[in-house]
Amino acid sequence: xxxxxxxxxxxxxxxxxxxGTREVLPDEVLVxxxxxxxxxxxxxxxxxxxxxxxxxxxxxGEGFEALALTSGWNPSGPLPAPGDxxxxxxxPSLGSALESRLEAARLxxxxxxxxxxxxxEDAERTLRDAIAADPGWSxxxxxxxxxxxxxxxxxxxxxxxxxxxxKPRAALVLARIAWEHGDAEGALRxxxxxxxSDEPPGEALAAAALAYTITGNRSQAxxxxxRLLQDPxxxxxxxxxxxxxxxxxx
Numbered sequence: 722x723x724x725x726x727x728x729x730x731x732x733x734x735x736x737x738x739x740x741g742t743r744e745v746l747p748d749e750v751l752v753x754x755x756x757x758x759x760x761x762x763x764x765x766x767x768x769x770x771x772x773x774x775x776x777x778x779x780x781x782g783e784g785f786e787a788l789a790l791t792s793g794w795n796p797s798g799p800l801p802a803p804g805d806x807x808x809x810x811x812x813p814s815l816g817s818a819l820e821s822r823l824e825a826a827r828l829x830x831x832x833x834x835x836x837x838x839x840x841x842e843d844a845e846r847t848l849r850d851a852i853a854a855d856p857g858w859s860x861x862x863x864x865x866x867x868x869x870x871x872x873x874x875x876x877x878x879x880x881x882x883x884x885x886x887x888k889p890r891a892a893l894v895l896a897r898i899a900w901e902h903g904d905a906e907g908a909l910r911x912x913x914x915x916x917x918s919d920e921p922p923g924e925a926l927a928a929a930a931l932a933y934t935i936t937g938n939r940s941q942a943x944x945x946x947x948r949l950l951q952d953p954x955x956x957x958x959x960x961x962x963x964x965x966x967x968x969x970x971x
Contacts, residue, residue, distance in 0.1 A: 758792070758808035759816055763801040766827070769794070775826035776811070776819065778860075825855035829864060836868065844868055859885055866894050875901065889915035889925045896928065905936055923955040927962055934966060943967065 769789040770782030777784050789796035791810040801807050811819065828851035836844040845868050851861035862885060866878040875898045885891035892915035899907040909932050915925035930945035949955055949963040 757813065759811040759813050759819065761807050761809050761819070763803055763805045763807060764823075764827075765803045766830075767803075768800060769796055771826070771830075772809075772823075775822050776809070778858075821855040822858060825851040825858050825861055828854060829861055832861075832864065841868060841872065859888060859891070863890050863894070866891070870894060870897070886911065887914060889918065889922050893924060893928055896932070900932075905932070908932055909936065923949055923952060923959045926952075926955075927959050930963070930966065 768782075769785040772782075773779055773785035773788045774782040777788065786796040788810070792807050794801065794807065809819075828847050832844040832847035832851065835841075835847060845865065848861050848865040848868065851858075852865065855861070862881050866881045869875075869878040869881065878894060879898050882891040882895050886895055892911040896908040896911040896915075899905075899911060909929070912925065912929040912932055915921060916929055926945050926949045930942045930949065933939070933942035933945065946963040946967045949959060950967070952960075955963075
């Protein structure tokens, strides 16, 4: 199977899919039972899933039920009304960080709508505003890098992501850039960085396996494809990819 020309687009698709746990609010600490928690005024467009995505930095807002329950609300019941005050299970000292994170999260949400409607330039500006609102949050940087990559601004994407090269999703995009510049070894180093976590995301495993396949390291590729197949949490599309490439390596 000839994979070389398709490797860079495949990496971009894997990066766009997202992977792994992302950075949480700085110094996030759940309060103990009986503590007052952090007072938060509910805003138009809020949901428990949205807050969990931003506060817990979880994929698709996982953990929103626990967030609602520990805030004293039924996650299956009516939402608080805009203007209502809820007590989030966070240390009160995180109030300023929470404001910055939610401002950035709303901007990321807006940028997504702008990008989906074909307004890429507006999305780029909005994502830069999100980065300015919360420089420590990686999501706006990832999304901005993807916007820049899709329009061919590899240098801009690399500049945005280079400080985050130790994070799996950033490493995927940076690996694509390195590969397109003919730096196969650099791409592999970045992908190997993404595999250093205790539970590397499936997207990182697949991208590294593809790179090893193309560069002729079939034993390493086989090991990673097998590892992906043995991961019960891996997405079905990634597992199918692993099956197809494992058969090709036999």
